[in-house]
Amino acid sequence: MNATLIAPKSVVLFFRSLAVAGVGMLDPGEWIPEMRRMLSFPATFPCQLGVLPKENAIVVVFCYCAADRVNAMFLRRFRQVRLPQPLFLRKMDLSERRHLTCEGHRILQVLTRVRPIIFIAILVGLWQVVIGRNPGQLLPGPLQVLRGMRDLLQHGLIVKYVVASLFRVTWGFLLALLTAVPLGLAIGWHRRAEMAVNPLVQLLRPISPLAWIPIAILWFGVGDLSAIFLIFVGCFFPLLLTAMSAVHNIPAVYLNVGRNFGLRPAEFVSRVLYPAVAPRLILASRITLGVAWLVVVAAEMIAVNSGLGFLIIDARNAGNRYDLVVAGMIIIGLIGLLLDLAMRSLERLKFVRWGYSEE
Amino acid sequence: MAAEAIISASSRNAKLRMRNVSMAFERDGKSIPVLENINLEISDGEFICLVGPSGCGKSTLLNVMGGFISPTRGVVAIDGETVRGPDPRRILVFQDHGVFPWLTVEGNIEFGLSGLSRAERKERVAHYVQMVRLQGFQHTYPRDLSGGMNQRLQVARALAMNPDVLYLDEPFGALDAITRLMMRQELLRIWQAERRTVIFVTHDVDEAVQLADRIVVLSSRPAKIQDVHSVDIPHPRNISSSRYLEHRDHLLTKIGLAYSA
Amino acid sequence: MTRFAKPNAWEKFFWPLLTAGLLLATWNYSVKWSGTQVFPSPLSVEKGMAELLRHHVLWADIADSLRRVAFGFGTAALLGVPFGLALGWYPAVHQVFNPLIQLLRPISPIAWIPVAIVLFGIGDHAATFLIFLGAFFPIVVACASGVSGVPVIYRRAARNFGLRPAQILTRVVFPAALPQILMGLRLAFGIAWLVVVAAEMIAVDSGLGFLIIDSRNSGKRYDLVVGAMLMIGLIGLALDTAFRRLEKIRSVQWGFRDEY
Numbered sequence A: 001m002n003a004t005l006i007a008p009k010s011v012v013l014f015f016r017s018l019a020v021a022g023v024g025m026l027d028p029g030e031w032i033p034e035m036r037r038m039l040s041f042p043a044t045f046p047c048q049l050g051v052l053p054k055e056n057a058i059v060v061v062f063c064y065c066a067a068d069r070v071n072a073m074f075l076r077r078f079r080q081v082r083l084p085q086p087l088f089l090r091k092m093d094l095s096e097r098r099h100l101t102c103e104g105h106r107i108l109q110v111l112t113r114v115r116p117i118i119f120i121a122i123l124v125g126l127w128q129v130v131i132g133r134n135p136g137q138l139l140p141g142p143l144q145v146l147r148g149m150r151d152l153l154q155h156g157l158i159v160k161y162v163v164a165s166l167f168r169v170t171w172g173f174l175l176a177l178l179t180a181v182p183l184g185l186a187i188g189w190h191r192r193a194e195m196a197v198n199p200l201v202q203l204l205r206p207i208s209p210l211a212w213i214p215i216a217i218l219w220f221g222v223g224d225l226s227a228i229f230l231i232f233v234g235c236f237f238p239l240l241l242t243a244m245s246a247v248h249n250i251p252a253v254y255l256n257v258g259r260n261f262g263l264r265p266a267e268f269v270s271r272v273l274y275p276a277v278a279p280r281l282i283l284a285s286r287i288t289l290g291v292a293w294l295v296v297v298a299a300e301m302i303a304v305n306s307g308l309g310f311l312i313i314d315a316r317n318a319g320n321r322y323d324l325v326v327a328g329m330i331i332i333g334l335i336g337l338l339l340d341l342a343m344r345s346l347e348r349l350k351f352v353r354w355g356y357s358e359e
Numbered sequence B: 001m002a003a004e005a006i007i008s009a010s011s012r013n014a015k016l017r018m019r020n021v022s023m024a025f026e027r028d029g030k031s032i033p034v035l036e037n038i039n040l041e042i043s044d045g046e047f048i049c050l051v052g053p054s055g056c057g058k059s060t061l062l063n064v065m066g067g068f069i070s071p072t073r074g075v076v077a078i079d080g081e082t083v084r085g086p087d088p089r090r091i092l093v094f095q096d097h098g099v100f101p102w103l104t105v106e107g108n109i110e111f112g113l114s115g116l117s118r119a120e121r122k123e124r125v126a127h128y129v130q131m132v133r134l135q136g137f138q139h140t141y142p143r144d145l146s147g148g149m150n151q152r153l154q155v156a157r158a159l160a161m162n163p164d165v166l167y168l169d170e171p172f173g174a175l176d177a178i179t180r181l182m183m184r185q186e187l188l189r190i191w192q193a194e195r196r197t198v199i200f201v202t203h204d205v206d207e208a209v210q211l212a213d214r215i216v217v218l219s220s221r222p223a224k225i226q227d228v229h230s231v232d233i234p235h236p237r238n239i240s241s242s243r244y245l246e247h248r249d250h251l252l253t254k255i256g257l258a259y260s261a
Numbered sequence C: 001m002t003r004f005a006k007p008n009a010w011e012k013f014f015w016p017l018l019t020a021g022l023l024l025a026t027w028n029y030s031v032k033w034s035g036t037q038v039f040p041s042p043l044s045v046e047k048g049m050a051e052l053l054r055h056h057v058l059w060a061d062i063a064d065s066l067r068r069v070a071f072g073f074g075t076a077a078l079l080g081v082p083f084g085l086a087l088g089w090y091p092a093v094h095q096v097f098n099p100l101i102q103l104l105r106p107i108s109p110i111a112w113i114p115v116a117i118v119l120f121g122i123g124d125h126a127a128t129f130l131i132f133l134g135a136f137f138p139i140v141v142a143c144a145s146g147v148s149g150v151p152v153i154y155r156r157a158a159r160n161f162g163l164r165p166a167q168i169l170t171r172v173v174f175p176a177a178l179p180q181i182l183m184g185l186r187l188a189f190g191i192a193w194l195v196v197v198a199a200e201m202i203a204v205d206s207g208l209g210f211l212i213i214d215s216r217n218s219g220k221r222y223d224l225v226v227g228a229m230l231m232i233g234l235i236g237l238a239l240d241t242a243f244r245r246l247e248k249i250r251s252v253q254w255g256f257r258d259e260y
Helices: A003-022 A028-040 A044-049 A054-079 A087-091 A094-098 A106-113 A115-133 A142-155 A157-189 A191-204 A209-220 A224-248 A252-260 A265-303 A308-317 A322-346 B002-008 B058-066 B105-109 B118-131 B147-160 B177-193 B205-211 B242-260 C011-034 C042-054 C057-089 C091-104 C109-120 C124-148 C152-160 C165-202 C208-217 C222-247
Strands: B014-027 B030-043 B047-051 B073-078 B090-093 B165-169 B197-202 B214-218 B225-230
Touching: A106 A115, A115 A142, A115 C091, A142 A157, A142 A322, A157 A191, A157 A224, A157 A265, A157 A308, A157 A322, A191 A224, A191 C011, A191 C222, A209 A224, A209 A265, A209 C165, A209 C208, A209 C222, A224 A265, A252 A265, A252 B090, A265 A308, A265 A322, A265 C109, A265 C165, A308 A322, A308 C109, A322 C091, A322 C109, B014 B058, B014 B197, B030 B058, B030 B197, B030 B225, B047 B058, B047 B205, B058 B090, B058 B165, B058 B197, B090 B147, B105 B118, B105 B147, B118 B147, B147 B165, B147 B177, B177 B205, B197 B205, B205 B242, B214 B242, B225 B242, C011 C042, C042 C057, C042 C222, C057 C091, C057 C124, C057 C165, C057 C208, C057 C222, C091 C124, C109 C124, C109 C165, C124 C165, C152 C165, C165 C208, C165 C222, C208 C222
Parallel strands: B047 B197, B047 B214, B090 B165, B165 B197
Antiparallel strands: B014 B030, B014 B073, B214 B225
16 A cells, blocks of 8 residues: 555544444444454445434534545545645646646655645744743643543544534525525525615625624524524525626626527526526535535634534633643644535536636 | 518428517607518428518518517517427527536537437437437537537537427627538538428528528518528538529628618 | 526515515514523624614624624735746746645635634734634635646747736736636635634634623523624625625636526
8 A cells, every 4th residue: 555545544434433433332342443443344334324313413414525525635645646736736837837846856856845744843842842842821732622522522522512513504505505595696696686685785794794693692592593583584685795796797608599499487597597596606606505614613602512612612611721722723623624525526516616816 | 572572482391370460669658670571481301591680570480480579569470389488499509608518519519408318319319419420529628619519519519409490690799700601501410310490590602502492581570571581502501603693692682772771 | 497587676675575574574573482591582682783783792792793894805916816827927936835735725714713822812912813824725725727728829939929928927917817816705705704704603702703702601692693694695695795796897708607
């Protein structure tokens, strides 16, 4: 097995084990044998899904897909011999490109490829030094953070919290998507409706979802519904506005062809309107999902009793466990990144790929 | 002179008839006349070209014929029936970006065929894929096809609906010169295989003389029918023959007049 | 189809007013009808706001929020734009910094609050730091993608005319990327406005966000809560509109085709 593949493989294993742990059927101590079993009998995995409560099912599928995505990404990257090239280089001239590829010693090539890791390692080292210099400080050093993460994993708390956060995000985001998109398309289509609604929407849009917290608590009390409502509010307006603007930007040609072919209104909407706006909507969904992830963390700090945001606030309030705080932050970053990658892969579907310029 | 040429087309089986059609656009309170007093009769199975300088209103005329715009005055009738809006019996092929990018070649061709049974649909799609010579590309998306192939796809999609009239709005305008020549041959071949009434808008006189049975010359805005000229050379037309050049010169003179009209 | 019917000029005012009126009426009557003691009616919101205005408290809060946003956003722009340009232009920079940025970007500024409090204590600086974090990443990303989106032909033409790489960056790439950068700044500003409200709820004791939390905690003054929310919306809208004006300047107008 190629040496460079071992590291990413462990990442994959981590997420698959997370998925299995999400089943809630296992203690952390049983992960490794279970993992081994799972890897040799992938077919058993779907059977386990049938036993799950709904929220865990979402997480499990998500983790599994995420693991596969990450795996594929790493395999692709590490098969390259040249430097991994940032997006814009593909647009560059060949003449410009030449001086950038490292034609030289193998070691030099490997070093340049590994530059970002070295950079992060240096940062982490500096961090440790700064913390070491000021003992008795509240902020943790990297070692403490790692120990904190291990603590969280041992208690199995982290999985529950991740599940809770993802659950809220999924529900809030889906609700917003299913209401804002048809509404936005309808409003954008009828000019009068847009004139009526637009000022109101523009007024409500800049209001941070967090400003809605007192109202959320008033209407839904402290709990899941509050958080879902806040995420809904945070996602609804961007999606609505994007849907409205997407309708405006459909090239008249498509609409004329639809009219020409004598489609009934229902057919016209489903066969011309929706496909034509799909690329823009998926792009907006990706950005809005990022917003949802931001909001859920904030909402959990204030309005609920579980989840990653709550973890952060709780760790701080109950004993100043800043190592857990930072560990929580890193996990938030990782999961947010995975969500973004997952949405990006949607953009590569054949059905909507036409809407994005060649990148 | 123009009036006689029009009436000489047999009014008995006139497929499309336009009477006193005028069209004016409103902009900033002013009314800008685009079409003025168009009278035209087209028989079934004819290939008509509308020729004129750019901006003279040819596309507007086509849109009026297709029912996408209502004329300010006058009536357009097809088979005796007044045209009130777009209809699948008369399909318009656009110059650019007319195909749906989210559907494959097959998906585009079968777009309007939802009323047919599955077997019929498959058969028709296969037939037209064959006809426009896009075999092997049935599952390709438009972004992976060239401009010429996309236009062929648009024509296939239009023909699959079995329309009575086919409108083409400068369909080869966005293509390079060589592809344009090839596409003219293709279009003629397709038209001869399945005779339909075709109304073709172009600013290229050569194209008009190569393709059309009758050529309608429009003056610059506001567009009036300058002349209707019959081209009676049988297909395939030799573009170096003296008869061809005669027709061509006749038209160019007419259009020369059109610019100063 | 309704889309193609042309509405009259007066309708631009009629429809929104009508909707606003209907909404206010529904709000008013649903409050009355449900007999709720806590949720305010439009009138009580207006009275509460007037009261705040009379006591001069509202202006101070607004000024505080604006001040924090200005500092945080300003710093983020000053640091973020050059960094983003470098990120998009130099592949080495991109390679080194991008993984870190991608990892830090999804972490909500709110999650940074405990760290911010430890570093800066409760007060203005913590809030400004959070706003900086919220605005920094969108600006960097927008600048980087703006630079990389500049068509190759512009760069080639610049090299053809004998410009050195640094000159190409400042005289060709930067103006070409400017529409994208401005849009990123506008979006980042919107995020900054969101974050300031959140930061004020938790980390400081003045400002519009604090007004919301405080009104609720001390006396359940929901009329002030809703009033403050509407105020946040209005100011945010005004600032966003001002930003859009920037985009109408001739030298960048070419880059904006269809924004909502």
